[in-house]
Amino acid sequence: MEYTFEVPTRITVGEGCSGHLGSSVASAGAKRVMCIFDRGVEAAGIIDPIISGLEASSIEVIRYNGVLPDPPMEVIDECSSLALDVNPDAFVAVGGGSSIDTAKAVNANVSNPGTLKDHAINLNGLKVLPFENPLKPMFMLPTTAGTGSEISPSAIVTDKEMKLKVSVMSPDLVPTMAFIDPALTTGLPPHITASTGLDAFSHAVEGLMGGLAIFTPSPMRDSFALTAIELVLRSLIPAMNDGKNMKARTDMSYAAFMSILGAHGGLSMGHTIGHAIGEVCGIHNHGFLCASILPFNVEYMAEFIPVQLSKLASLLKIDTAGKSVAETGTAAKQAIKDFYRECGVPSLREMGMSLSDTKEIIRHTTSGTWYLLAPKKPSEDEITGWLEEAYAG
Numbered sequence: 001m002e003y004t005f006e007v008p009t010r011i012t013v014g015e016g017c018s019g020h021l022g023s024s025v026a027s028a029g030a031k032r033v034m035c036i037f038d039r040g041v042e043a044a045g046i047i048d049p050i051i052s053g054l055e056a057s058s059i060e061v062i063r064y065n066g067v068l069p070d071p072p073m074e075v076i077d078e079c080s081s082l083a084l085d086v087n088p089d090a091f092v093a094v095g096g097g098s099s100i101d102t103a104k105a106v107n108a109n110v111s112n113p114g115t116l117k118d119h120a121i122n123l124n125g126l127k128v129l130p131f132e133n134p135l136k137p138m139f140m141l142p143t144t145a146g147t148g149s150e151i152s153p154s155a156i157v158t159d160k161e162m163k164l165k166v167s168v169m170s171p172d173l174v175p176t177m178a179f180i181d182p183a184l185t186t187g188l189p190p191h192i193t194a195s196t197g198l199d200a201f202s203h204a205v206e207g208l209m210g211g212l213a214i215f216t217p218s219p220m221r222d223s224f225a226l227t228a229i230e231l232v233l234r235s236l237i238p239a240m241n242d243g244k245n246m247k248a249r250t251d252m253s254y255a256a257f258m259s260i261l262g263a264h265g266g267l268s269m270g271h272t273i274g275h276a277i278g279e280v281c282g283i284h285n286h287g288f289l290c291a292s293i294l295p296f297n298v299e300y301m302a303e304f305i306p307v308q309l310s311k312l313a314s315l316l317k318i319d320t321a322g323k324s325v326a327e328t329g330t331a332a333k334q335a336i337k338d339f340y341r342e343c344g345v346p347s348l349r350e351m352g353m354s355l356s357d358t359k360e361i362i363r364h365t366t367s368g369t370w371y372l373l374a375p376k377k378p379s380e381d382e383i384t385g386w387l388e389e390a391y392a393g
């Protein structure tokens, strides 16, 4: 079985590296950029120094501060109209996954004919679409450590009308450069640190058992995933307890993008069911939602990943002596739930899910890409059981 690995994004990691943005954008030949962010990041005082750095390199900056969580199509349309008016040479995104995904979607939208909806897919099918025209350079500065969108080939946006999260996927959406500066994450409160960090944890663990990963096993992909898991287990709680702990913040910044490299073979039920709950119940808490389902996902898939499971068990400090693969899967499920307790993960009930939405959540789940590609698909009864247990907390 062939395995191809490509990371076209130039990745720079380190405290203060965002200070090099201006010179890099200038080197790319851009004279006017659109800088995309949300009002929270702006209020935190993160934006002004970054824009000053760009202007010091003689780059004109057009600001867009209207990003919303799980960016709705209306935001993409509004930002696209501004981009069409000002015609930037490049895009800069400063923020979490929503700002980064907005920049990708807007770039695709304004560089190509048709609307974004022509390129968007709901999660009913995996299509990797090349765009007709090349996109403009994109420079990403994550202010959270979790989504890994700064190096990924997809943008997730919300179609509110259809109550669907849609994914635009294309190799063209891979950012040009990512400045992963852990200093930009030090102001995150503990619960956002936890939810974004557990998004990375879910990418990495699901990456070990993703739809395509099972059929194209790769020790290289697993090594990224396992290192990301190790970093989260070691540094998430220290980063929550002391936001200015730069060592912990740096570990988490690495974990975020390494988790995406570990998920090159796709994701599993954590993200599939997590997305479905978010869509149906209107809950904007991607990290905690996906994480909530992950322990059940691991136990369920144990038999498909005996080697990876034993490494995961070792990271979770599980004594596997005398345990069968299935028993190790059950122990891993419990160990992950114990870790969540320390991280303060709320139950699905506390997040606002209603059990009366179970049927609709299952309907969304069973049409999801990673459900359709999964080598073993949980039944309606099994998904219901997982939801009930995660609901109770």
Ligand SMILES: [Fe+2]
Binding pocket: 147, 199, 200, 203, 271, 286, 290
């Ligand atoms: Fe995610």
